[in-house]
Amino acid sequence: MTVLAAHGRAYHPAPPPAWQPRMDPGPLLPDAEPYRVLGTPAAASVDADLLKELHVDLIRGRRYNEQATALTRQGRLAVYPSTTGQEACEIAAARVLAEQDWLFPSYRDTLAAVARGLDPVAALTLLRGDWHSGYDPKTSRIAPLCTPLATQLPHAVGLAHAARLKGDDVVALAMVGDGGTSEGDFHEALNFAAVWQAPVVFFVQNNGFAISVPLEKQTAAPSLAHKAVGYGMPGRLVDGNDVAAVLEVLGSAIERARSGHGPTLIEAITYRLDAHTNADDATRYRTDDEVTTWRGHDPIALVEQELTARGLLDDETAQAASEAAEKLAADMRERMHADAVLDPMELFEHVYAEPTPQLREQRAQLREELQAAQDSQAAAEGEQA
Template identity: 80%
Template sequence: MEQRGSYRPSPPPAWTPRTDPAPLLPEARPYRVLGTEAAAKADPALLLELYEQLVRGRRYNAQATALTKQGRLAVYPSSTGQEACEVAAALALEERDWLFPSYRDTLAAVARGLDPVQALTLLRGDWHTGYDPHEHRVAPLSTPLATQLPHAVGLAHAARLKGDDVVALAMVGDGGTSEGDFHEALNFAAVWKAPVVFLVQNNGFAISVPLAKQTAAPSLAHKAVGYGMPGRLVDGNDAAAVHEVLAEAVQRARAGGGPTLVEAVTYRIEAHTNADDATRYRGDTEVEAWRAHDPITLLEGELTDRGLLDDARRQGARDAAEALAADLRERMNQDPVLDPMDLFTHVYAEQTTQLREQAEQLRAELEAEAER
């Protein structure tokens, strides 16, 4: 063993970055398709599908908001103004892929094919989730901020280990990027090269906290570089652009290229939830400026200019949206039949001793109440 003071470190080898940062950097400005030369290359069928889904989604948001005022929903976090992100996320995935939504992303789940009533069951307070995640490949709506992100990474990594051709797309708000789960998810995903896409819907506020009070980074997309994955910055109200960027990220993940962080710059037109008073932290002028950049208006203008959208097609989209709202309204106004014993059904695959004891206690209380 060398004596104290005899150790002389040799000069370190020349330092080089583990990953070239240049290809990982996001766009200088949010990427756009609508209103640019790139729009002419967009698939007309895709644009029309996006448009119809946007119109449907706007009406869905309005109806769900009305249901909270009628006492049929305990809470509803509206995605009005953010429909382009919601719809594009659903359409960018294959049937075998998984969607990991946050509590604001019920529209994305509906656009993926989930029954609107089932999508709202959690927010009504009737059920833990309200649907079978495996059947629809839609993870449970995540009310805690960003906890769905590590889950998405775990599923994607497990799928790759098993040889399954599956990609996970995880949605989160700008507020969720301030959580530790965001860091853990992105770090693990990059190290493992997991086939996962992170979509950050930067709608300007984490409830009442503006983005400038959450981070000093040039953009949220720039955070990707620190984890060793590409960052993309896209106009979140441009449905065609969001779909293109997400579809490319999904394809890259499926081909073994690893994760991508996508920041979609959008705006929450309505309050955080029906329990929030947004006028306390933002003004009408700001909201109206974003209304002028409405995702439906942007896409409708492009389709009209290209002669792809006539009055009949426009009315057809509105009629389909009204039919969805009417069905949702009718079924949500029916009182559900609930079994209190269902509380124990989906906690563990095999019930613990404590759960069995609690279930028996509740069953005895219910039987005694029925006898009385």
């Protein structure tokens, strides 16, 4: 027997007991293929009215993305991370939540926030370059859009765990991209969520690239959904362009969390048709043929194929959806083209609860400079008169 010295004393370790896994990992494993509904026999069971509503939502979502992208070209937005091609994930994420639930979006998930009811211009405030998020998270139950990768995930777990301790009927849905799963925050969030059995759902939109880095250079796992097993939670794999499938899978995970059975990790296989942002040149790392292939699996086209097959899509219905989308875009243009009323003195608000001497000095200096500029302008206007 091996004898080890422990604190100067002989230590004789006991033989290890027979090891047994704490649970069967089988039920936690995702399916081999992404779950699909549209284009399969299961599509017939999708409610017709729901399908038509989803179609309108997707059309509006696509137009929202197009208009926001155009606003960046016009200088009205500093940057815009488009979800063109990913609208099914965004729309489904908003639809599965009850009023009391919380959404924790990444920087790319403005459409999910708008679909949940947030004012479109408010959702774009941060991307416009303003100093605040543009909306009240507590009122909207939408956490601030998160630019750092994956840092919103531990926040979602914390809120969900606190809600459970208080006995509140609240589920948190935390959205993240495939690149965010390479961050330490992702690991910490999933580990704590599983240990605490927190009512939270992790929704990964795998759109193929973390900016320009393909998934195979980020992880060697069979899928991102397989990572769930290592934390002790179920993993689900879904076709992220099939809005009916995403809605079903997310809805099941939300109800599982609400009923006290803990977290779920869902990976939605989708594709970012646009560049990472307006500052990105996607042609440097992917081919036109690849993009064209994914355009053939467009989430709007999948819904329209099902609607057409069931005789639910006519010219009048299509026109109504288009008009609703154009109304949204027109409102965005009108309000975003209005110049914001800015007060430079707001720079010093909310920096410290009690301003420091240096901050007070800088504030006084700026006030004097602004007053001098105002006096100079008034004098010049007086001379011209």
